[in-house]
Structures are given as C-alpha cells and as structure tokens.
Amino acid sequence: MTEQAFDLAVIGAGPAGAAAAIEAAQHGLSVALVDEQTAPGGQVYRAPVHSAVAAGAEGIRLRDRVEASGVSHFRERTVWHVAQGFTVSCVSAAGVERVSAPRLVVAAGTVENVLPVPGGTLPGVIGLAGATILLKAHGTIPAGPTVVAGVGPLVYAVAAGILAAGGQIAAVADLAGPRDWAARLPALASRPSILAQGLRWMAEIRRAGVKLRFRHTVVAVDGKRSVTAVLLAPVDRTWRIRAGREETVIADSLAMGHGLVPAGEIAQALGVEHVFRAEAGGFVPRLDDFQRSTVAGLYLAGDGAGIAGAEAAGLAGRLAGLAVARDAGMLEERAFEEKARPVQRALARAARFGRAISALMAMRPGLLDLVAQDTVVCRCEDLDRAVIEGAAAAGAQDLNQLKSSTRCGMGPCQGRICGEFAARILARHHGVNREVIGLWTARAPFRPVPLDSLVGAFEYADIPKPTFDPR
Amino acid sequence: MLKTKTVAWRRSPLLESATPCQITVDGHLIAAVAGECLATALAAGGYVALGASPGGRIRGVFCMMGVCQQCVAEVDGIIRPTCMVVVREGMDVRLSLEALS
C-alpha cells in the first residue's frame, strides 16, 4: 500500500472541493484532491464518462482550472476511512492507498431524498439527481414515456433535458405551485441568469405540450417487473393529497426527487460538532466565518456543509482554501483578510439564492402520509414503514436505536437513501421535531469496499460490515 | 426471463456511433460502447432488473451515483455498482436473477 504526504487533502472534486484545492495550491501548498469520479465537476458539473458526450461550459472551465493548478488529482478513488490528523484511506481499481495531510477540506456534497411510494422500488424509477447524471455524464435518456416529479429546479431541468435530447415526457408533477415559486421570486431575481434558465425550461416543457401539474405528487407506481404507469394526485399546501382526484399516466420511467440532505458522515465521524438548520437541509457542521469546523485543521465547504447551491459552493471552497493557506502560514493575516472579504460578500449573496431554493424544497408534513405501512422505506433490507413504526412503538427513540432493532440503515447504502424518511417517520410517531431523532452514528467504511482490498490495511475497529451480497 | 423486449434507455446518436464493443451478460453477448457506463449499457441492452433484494424484490438502477448499491452486479468476478463501472471490451457481467424467476 502506498502513502503520500501533502500540505492539504481535499475530499470531493465538485465546485467546492475543486475551488479549495486550487486556491490553496495558488498559495504554494501541495494539495491532493481525492474524488470518486473520472474527472472533477461533482454531480452538478459532472463530466461526461465518454468523450462522445458533450460537456457543459462550467464543467469544462472547472476541469481546465484543476488541470492547470498543479493539484494532484486522485481520481476514481472511493474514500472509505479518514483518520484524525489526517489520513485519508481510499480504494480504487489499483488497490488501497493513503493520502495524509495536516489539513483537510471535506466537500462531500449531498444525497437526494426520494419519497417511498408503493411500487417505488421497481426498475425504471430513478432519482432526479440520477436523471441529471444520465443526461450530463452518460448522454442517455429513458427510451419511453417518462414522468418527472418531485420538487425543486431539477424537476424542470430533467424534463427539459430529456425533451431536448429527443425523449418523451408523459407528465411533469411539481409539489410546489406557482404561488410557492412566486413567493421566492425576490430572492430568485437576485440571480437573473439562473431564473431565466428556469423560465426557459418551463417554456420548453409547455411548448412540447407536456402535461404540467403544479401542486401534484406521485402517489404510486404500477408495474410487475418494471414501471408501466404512474399515479399522480393533487396536494394541498401541506402536501397532503386531495383524495379522489388521482390520475393515471402511462409511462415506463419515473424520475423523482424530494430535496437534498448534506452528506455529513466524514465530518461526523471525525467529531465535528453539528447543528440542525432545516433551511440548509438538516444537520450541518458548525463553522466559523472562514469554513473552519470545530476540529482543528478540518474545513468544510459546499452543499455538504449546508445546501446553498453550486455558485455558493465554489465561493465557500475558495474561502476554505484561503483559510487553509493562512493557517498553514502561507498567507499573512492582512492579505488573508483582504482576499477573504470580497469572497465572503459574494458567498452571502449566492447563498441567499441557494437558501431560497432550499426553502422551497423543504419537506412539508403531508408528504409522509403518502408512505403506506407496507411501502418499502429501506431498500437495502426491504423494511417497510410498519417495521419502523413497530420499532418506534417498542421504544426506538432515535436512528441508532432504530438501526439496532431493525437493521434499517445497516445495509450497503448505510442509511443514506432512507435515513431522512426513516427519521421523519420516527419523529411523527413520537410527536417530536426532526432534529430530536438525530443521525446515524457515522463510521467507516463510508462506502462498501471489497474485502480483499483491505487486507493488511486496516485496524480491527475498521473492519467493514459485509458488502452487499445480492444472492 | 427478466430481460425486457425493448431498450429501457437510449444513447445519444453520437454515443451510439462511438467505438462499439461486446460484453457478456450472464453468458449472452450484448453490444455496448467502449467507455460508456455499464448501467447505461445494460439498460440500453434491455436489462433493467439487475438482481433481487434480500426480500426477493426486483432491484435495478436507482441513484446513478454509487450510493444506493441497488445496481450491483458481478463484474469480472467482483461485485460492483454498475453505475460506477466503465465498459470495456469483453467485460463479463453476471446478474443474479435466479432468485427472481
């Protein structure tokens, strides 16, 4: 196993991580940028996997800048453990390796919530974020009629993207209504170009004659071996369905997403103090004004530190990079303050926009009523809502107690997919706020790792749970 | 058989005409594009059911970003999320559909 030492390690090569790495490198630090993908960009500027797929302009610019920065890019590395101080253990096709540095920036991004509905586990149902990856990274679209549903700008981005690529949209169902969007208009108008793009998507969807349903949700998915139809229904202001007005849409694909949650497990495992901020997606790390966490030498940036959008992520990453340079003695206090101030101001403006979108997407209570008792919530272990309610009735007060009594969250996704809904079901059962339920205790391995790649490279406490055996 | 008759996903024309290759899925040869995503190649080849969950339900691609692990298959002898695998000529893919049929 190889181990390489740097002045700074950065986990995640999306807009935040890339910006932090570049900024630190510009101040003379040696930087390792560790990422899961084949090229920088994160999910938002995800690079095409194949060169025949056209890349977006922002992604190209970001990749060019990383390329020119002198940063050592560790691509296609899955981070499975991070030790204090800091040592990042990753695994790739080439085997196991370690990157160590006295300073660490974590820019881990988010995971998407997807409402568990009857039939929602059928092949043909994908997340909205996943659908954008299909379009951006893989130049691929669903071949048949597709329903796009959920909440937030991705609903329109995906529907318009599929149409532009020659696909067929059977219906678009947005949980938000025109009035919800209008209420955010002042904040959205602070970014006219993004607002204009959103309006363009909407116009393209209307022009294509697509059924556009505001304040509607997916209620159920029909099909035996894959999706054959999607049931939609109107919702009220709390997203509770208005019964008796369901509509069946024939489709063989469904892309749906219900908001984003910061991926906090690495920071949590390293002991960073977290606070609950609903408008930022839930539990977020406590940070100072320069992205420093409560653990010395550990900085966080981007949506993984609180949802604020891609533009804010890039600025927060720059700020973290500046703070790293200052703390490493490569930037004098005066120069640091001069450089940081304008970035902080721009970040505050960009974050205002991002938070307005995040607030629009924040889950409303009625949505949980759609999760039937026999609907699978935890896909890894096939646990339905009734199992979670049963555990709650038997005394499970938080996610860890739920996990130990039901195995919910113990499968190979480690609760990333179902955690938010499982927590909300517990909270509803006990009549408490979401934050009371807490999070799963984060521990390595952060991703399933083939056991043979760990031989000789782990301590006893790091032995992973069994990897997913599909048989 | 759980192979659907029609393609589930469709490649863009440029990708469709890129360097072709062949991969084996449960012993059957299917056409794919060298360098594309394996999950995409499978869906374009009509494979949407990729295996069974512990409870015996059909599972397939869901998150497309290596998180959910619903898309895993045995690729050249190692269980991997197919959404994170890049297709190479001669790749040997084994789904675990027996539990479903």
Ligand code: FES
């Ligand atoms: S589809 Fe979720 S890991 Fe591949």
